[in-house]
Amino acid sequence: MIAVERLATTWALFQALLVEAMPFLLIGVALSTLARWISPGGKWVRDLPAHPLLGPLSGAALGFALPACECGNVPMARHLLVKGAPIATALGFLFAAPVLNPIVLASTWAAFPDQPWLLAARPLGALLIAVCLATLLRLLPEHELLQPALLEERRLSQPLGEVTLLERRSGLIGVPAGAAVPALGGSSRRPPLGQVLSHGGSEFLELALLLVMGCAIAALVQTVVPRQWLIAVGGTPTLSILSLMLLSLVVSVCSSVDAFLALGFAAQVTPGAVLAFLLLGPVMDLKLVGLFGILLRPRAILLTAGAASLVVLLIGQWVNLLLL
């Protein structure tokens, strides 16, 4: 009898999470679809700052103009790199924009209206992680950082003073660069609205499935895992941070809705652990490992995972020191 009641409660929690989070997911996908439709391109992308600090910061600021969760963000970051944006700016956008955008901040506020510190700490933490990761990854030469196909496309957008014709490997010798770039660089022409909406629909369905899985895991953890376990793990500062970091890697849910999942654990874990969950997920999780494959080489992805985990752990510990 209790098992049936527990199952019914789990199902209700699953639905509550799903129905609460789905509108935010849809808004995120709609805005990223719109942003792709009026996508950035052209010379101004190449003029973004390449400065080690200003680059990531300006990339992060682009999140407000191109709001997307991390899944919509990866194709947009690729687009920026193809168009010749400085590495620092594109990486800043890739790592910080999934948090530094109005949709994510609104959902964080909706989930934690009584925790204003979290609303400030989340974007600040994301910014810090983005600067650290961009600084670290810039140390790698471009050919060790970016996927070969992306690098090839990117070189078509870079001035001939920066890359040789041989590096372009495009068979363009003899063709004026200015004439060749629009044809091969490709997508500055606005696609038809129907096609963009169809793309948005596909993106929504793919992300909705991840959301379903994330909600199921969160609902099960809430009802099936004994509360004593949660309290035992959640009350330990370091262990609680590490546990929720691991959970964020597994759950792989979008940044536009992850605050609602964190809500389920908030009462049982330390504040540093909640923040760690909200900071690591947008930068690294199981689904992103696959998505990053269209941008970064495996070594760069490993470096990103290690460095992001370390910075998030330190931020979580610091928050626990301050608040506990």
Next chain:
Amino acid sequence: MGQFTSALSPGRLKALALALWGVALLQSALSGRLDLLLRAVFHPLVWGSGILLLLLAGVEISGHWRDGSRVSGRWTSLLSIGAALAVLALPPRPSFADLAANRQANLLEEPGLSFVLPPAQRSLTDWVRLLRSEPDPRLYAGDAVRISGFVLPMPGEEPHLARLLVRCCLVDAVPVGLPVRWPADQPQPRADQWLRLEGVMVSETMGERQRSVVEARLVQPIPRPRQPLEP
């Protein structure tokens, strides 16, 4: 077979998946499920999303047959259809007592009442907030009580009458309850049962301290309210 394969083309499956998610959201809103799951402030978002998803499904149908635009994978659509159908077919029926048993009680962070209602008009939540802000039981002894809530079993004492408070959705619900001295001539209420109580507030000694307890004189089973969650 060919017709069947055509009916299950990726474009149609995708349109069906989008439409089913839209219908699931709208049905949650129309059937009153949302009252059980979310705070009312979020309901318009669910309505809007349901309508938007139906529109996207419409675009997909017309767009697919017109220009064969990009479609998502067949498995993605099939799994989405399965999940949406499950949400549609299986309504949420949570056990509030079971949920409350896994939560830390009395996590009210809100300040006390902005004004104090006459005793007989106070809801269970009003009483809990009042007792939290001013716990002296002597202040309330003899006050009339008319409250409703669900029965929450408590370890080592008689069941409380409780409500769930939410800030966002059922996931962050926390129980607040009042201890009750149940009528001796009636059987003990069962967990999760919704009841309306009439009685008076009395003071009793629990361990070494005094506390307020509802002495129930009338206990009436009621159906679960349409909006069982309180902000």
